[in-house]
Amino acid sequence: MSSDQESCHLCKEHLRDPVSIPCGHVFCSICLKTYWDHADPSGSYLCPQCRVAYNKRPTPRRMGGSRHSTIQRNSESFPPPPPSPDYNYAGPQDVGCDICIGKKHKAIKTCLMCLASYCEKHLKPHYESATFKRHKLVDEIGHLDRQICPQHQKGLELFCRTDQMCICVLCTVKEHKGHDMVSAEQERAEEQQRLGATQAEIQEKIHDRLKQMEELKQAVDALKNSAHRALQECEKMFSDMMRSIERMQQEMTKLISTNKRAALNNAEGHVERLTHEIADLKRRDNEITQLSRTEDHIHFIQSYQMLIAQTDAEELPTVTVNPYFTFGPVTKAVSEMKQHLNEFSNDELVKVAKAVNKMIFCQLDESKKRQSIKSDEAAMYKSVPVQEPQYREDFMRYNRPGRSSRGHRMAHQL
Known part of the structure; x- marks a missing residue:
């Protein structure tokens, strides 16, 4: 075992009950178990030292026969007690203890006087020593630099209403001298009341917006139904109108055809009558021609009188045609x-x-x-x-x- 493996990478102390993992690094059994117990169960298991990822949690191999373990067992000084099973280290999203050296533990409290965050171990002096009696502890907060006055490097304890900003006690001497100032607690209490009223107003607006949105949705549904009914009814009425126009077209076609047929029948009747009259007139003309050639004077006189009388008595009607029809x-x-x-x-x-x-x-x-x-x-x-x-x-x-x-x-x- 190399010299850099004489101490555990996690607790930075002498190895106790050392175990190794496939990548070759050695840790205290309890440290490695606690570290992997707090790992993301849905993710991979990382080596705390080289960050090699394992899809499945490896089974550590005990190093009981190692020289270091033998030396440790024969040592007159007792090793420090093993860390508690709930020993938790600060992750990327956690606030780390400002006192821890190496891998930092999770901070559980922040001191507004010390302007530092402490883990459970390093927080004990604030509870046990009278020196820290006046210090104010709050739940751990991130961005501790926001609690410090950038000019005097003191904790922000007051609120300047004139400039609407948080200040430290030294700011009251010069920069904010004569301004309207109150304690941060007093300003917080007043703003807390206004915050409650603002929250009630926001909740009322949320309720009002939800009601308006529900009304709008119902109106949209009614609009869609109304538009659908209007389209159907308009299509039906336009279809009726188109059928009416088609009936008008049929009536007009029937009217033209009927008048055309009546006019043609009338014309055909006149043509037939004129044909008969022409044939009769031609027959008479032929009789007159034959009568003019006869040598029988008595027959000529008798026939002439009859033809003249018949011709004078008969009047043929005149057929008049409208050329502009x-x-x-x-x-x-x-x-x-x-x-x-x-x-x-x-x-x-x-x-x-x-x-x-x-x-x-x-x-x-x-x-x-x-x-x-x-x-x-x-x-x-x-x-x-x-x-x-x-x-x-x-x-x-x-x-x-x-x-x-x-x-x-x-x-x-x-």
């Missing part, structure tokens, strides 16, 4: 109806948009807002202004992709 008025009427419908729908949609945009869902009450809130942060709570659509092109920008072909056809017709 057209279905243009129908097209014009539909065009005017389209224009009126387009203007009416735009006006109504603008009215609806104005009415909806005037309804405020939620907003921040500016009168109760703290002055510390910046204007750009407050703007996050305001409603986003919506530009009201005025023309058909404005509404078409809100048209969602993927609409039915009938919807596009309807929009095109309008």
Whole structure:
């Protein structure tokens, strides 16, 4: 065993019941056990000296036959008593004892007079000696330098209300002479009362904010349900309107077809009548031609009188055709109806948009807002202004992709 292994790395004293671990370092059995008992059970086990990590807690090997143990057993002086099993050392997050040399123990108290923190062992003089009777012990605190006056290196015991800062007794002589000063205890007591009122106010604000958040959540749910119902009802009404327009289109098609068919039937009747009349007239013309060629004078006279009498007695009706007949008025009427419908729908949609945009869902009450809130942060709570659509092109920008072909056809017709 080397000379540097004559003492335990943990307690800095002679080895008692030495044990070794796989990395080769030797410690007191009780020191090593206590050290690993206070290790993080979920982490690895480190060698206190070389910091080698073991995933599983190693089983120490006793060094009973070593020369050092033999010398220690034969020594006339008794070794110091072993440390208590609850012997705890200060970790990275703990406050260490300012008196311990080497590996420091956890501090359990801080003396505001000595401006030092002590472990259980080194704290005993403060309890046993009358010298420390006037010293004030508090639970260990970190950042002890904050308790010291940076100018006089004395403990901070007073509070200067004029400068709103903690000071030491020497500060009252010059720097804070004539200022309004009270003890730290008195200032703490008054601030403690204000702190309680502040805490009650904060709790009330928390309750108020939770209530507002719950109301906002309920309002959001109601808004979603209302928007869903409005979409369904509007889609149904627009579908009804499109079906009405389709019925109007069918009625207009039926009207044009009926009038066309009636006009054609009338024209066909006149054509048929004119055909018969032309055939009859041609027959008479043929009879007159044959009569003019006959050599029988009696037959000519008798037939001529009959033909003349028949021709004079018969008057053929005249068929008058309107060269300006057209279905243009129908097209014009539909065009005017389209224009009126387009203007009416735009006006109504603008009215609806104005009415909806005037309804405020939620907003921040500016009168109760703290002055510390910046204007750009407050703007996050305001409603986003919506530009009201005025023309058909404005509404078409809100048209969602993927609409039915009938919807596009309807929009095109309008």
